[in-house]
Amino acid sequence: MLAMNYRGPKRVRIDQKPIPEILHPEDAIVRVVRSCICGSDLHLYNGNVPDTRVGSTFGHEFVGIVEEIGSDVHKLKVGDKVIVPFNISCGRCAFCKQELYGNCHESNSQATAVGGIFGYSHTAGGYNGGQAEYVRVPYADVGPTIIPEGMDWDDAVLLTDVVPTGYQAAEMAGIQKGDTVVIFGAGPIGIMAARCSWLFGAGRVIIIDKEDYRLEFARNYSQCEAYNFMDMEDPVVFVKKTTDWMGADVCIDAVGAEAAGNVLQTITGRKLLLQAGSATALHWAINSVKKGGIVSIVGVYGPTDNLVPIGNVVNKGLTIRANQASVKRLLPRLIDHVQNGIIKPKQLITHRVPLEEVADAYRMFSEKLDNCIKPVLIPPTAHA
Numbered sequence: 001m002l003a004m005n006y007r008g009p010k011r012v013r014i015d016q017k018p019i020p021e022i023l024h025p026e027d028a029i030v031r032v033v034r035s036c037i038c039g040s041d042l043h044l045y046n047g048n049v050p051d052t053r054v055g056s057t058f059g060h061e062f063v064g065i066v067e068e069i070g071s072d073v074h075k076l077k078v079g080d081k082v083i084v085p086f087n088i089s090c091g092r093c094a095f096c097k098q099e100l101y102g103n104c105h106e107s108n109s110q111a112t113a114v115g116g117i118f119g120y121s122h123t124a125g126g127y128n129g130g131q132a133e134y135v136r137v138p139y140a141d142v143g144p145t146i147i148p149e150g151m152d153w154d155d156a157v158l159l160t161d162v163v164p165t166g167y168q169a170a171e172m173a174g175i176q177k178g179d180t181v182v183i184f185g186a187g188p189i190g191i192m193a194a195r196c197s198w199l200f201g202a203g204r205v206i207i208i209d210k211e212d213y214r215l216e217f218a219r220n221y222s223q224c225e226a227y228n229f230m231d232m233e234d235p236v237v238f239v240k241k242t243t244d245w246m247g248a249d250v251c252i253d254a255v256g257a258e259a260a261g262n263v264l265q266t267i268t269g270r271k272l273l274l275q276a277g278s279a280t281a282l283h284w285a286i287n288s289v290k291k292g293g294i295v296s297i298v299g300v301y302g303p304t305d306n307l308v309p310i311g312n313v314v315n316k317g318l319t320i321r322a323n324q325a326s327v328k329r330l331l332p333r334l335i336d337h338v339q340n341g342i343i344k345p346k347q348l349i350t351h352r353v354p355l356e357e358v359a360d361a362y363r364m365f366s367e368k369l370d371n372c373i374k375p376v377l378i379p380p381t382a383h384a
């Protein structure tokens with residue numbers, strides 16, 4: 001089959017690989033109809049995630065058709081069209097039982113923080129991902145959810161990550177009626193978090209990025225204010241000033257380890273890898289939220305981070321909430337929101353690219369070319 005193949009930092013290509021097989025009675029094989037490239041894939045692509053092995057296939061956002069099932073799969077049948085959450089969860093460990101499906105203990109038993117994730121390095125379990133024609137899906141009775149009648153593939157594929165992560169960012173922020181929410185990052189995740197902040201009763205939603213085309217997109221899609229931090233002397237002062245010097249009620253970090261905007265952070269975090277990514281957006285979030293405020297983090301960082309103003313977290317009495325999105329927990333309510341037209345995910349898709357051109361798609365998304373917000377890869381075997 002055709003599959004994306006990681007060759008080293010900033011080098012990916014399309015290759016032939018064997019079609020995956022059932023390895024465990026609870027596995028299914030899914031024929032991929034749509035997969036996406038995510039901001040999280042850029043951390044892998046740029047070589048910033050430990051133990052990303054040459055030869056692996058990325059892709060944690062995919063939907064498709066069940067091609068084959070193991071002998072112990074009971075809820076799926078061959079031919080079912082499924083949304084596959086990006087987290088791999090066993091459904092029975094102590095964490096899955098608390099609906100912390102992003103922290104499953106069994107799907108990535110060598111780790112103490114994150115659970116298994118499709119196509120996300122051996123740090124996240126070493127599973128191959130869905131930027132391919134076929135993918136092996138473990139615990140097939142747990143994660144995969146049948147695509148409801150009438151929902152198309154494009155909406156469905158954004159329910160594997162972008163919609164739940166944006167929604168959970170707003171949910172973890174504990175937004176109260178009338179709150180001012182400031183979101184750092186106008187990628188698909190930040191744009192979706194802005195859209196969802198209104199659902200929790202926000203009174204004012206502000207998004208901050210450096211790409212004008214993304215800010216423009218956010219203004220239209222999320223109906224929020226959007227500002228370019230390159231035009232600001234200091235984003236923290238900007239937020240203070242626009243909130244009567246109180247600070248935002250809530251800040252959301254939807255940027256993570258690749259943040260721009262601070263030379264020291266960029267050099268130590270992204271170039272020299274002395275710390276696990278640049279913590280610029282997180283730094284701004286902590287300093288521009290009000291005292292007693294909440295910081296919600298969905299941007300991804302490596303295991304340690306040492307250039308964060310942790311002293312200010314203590315002195316301001318902040319609540320910081322963070323996690324990988326628990327996709328399975330959120331899917332039922334988000335499917336309702338999509339069916340009722342409250343969230344329109346597929347409007348984020350700006351590019352549809354044949355899987356064969358995966359290398360070009362990575363370059364375009366990574367370098368923010370051609371006004372790209374969200375690229376979708378379509379395998380030749382999709383024909384659906």
Ligand SMILES: NC(=O)c1ccc[n+]([C@@H]2O[C@H](COP(=O)([O-])OP(=O)(O)OC[C@H]3O[C@@H](n4cnc5c(N)ncnc54)[C@H](O)[C@@H]3O)[C@@H](O)[C@H]2O)c1
Nearest residue numbers: 039040185187188189209255256259260261299300324325
């Ligand atoms: N927790 C989860 O479950 C989860 C799921 C999906 C994605 N993520 C993470 O969320 C983050 C965003 O994902 P995405 O797909 O939207 O990525 P993206 O790369 O498309 O967008 C990130 C945006 O941040 C902007 N940016 C850079 N530095 C900034 C700064 N200092 N302040 C404000 N904006 C800045 C960039 O210009 C870019 O538009 C990534 O870290 C990704 O790994 C987490």
Ligand SMILES: [Zn+2]
Nearest residue numbers: 038040061161
């Ligand atoms: Zn993703």
Ligand SMILES: [Zn+2]
Nearest residue numbers: 090093096104
């Ligand atoms: Zn589990």
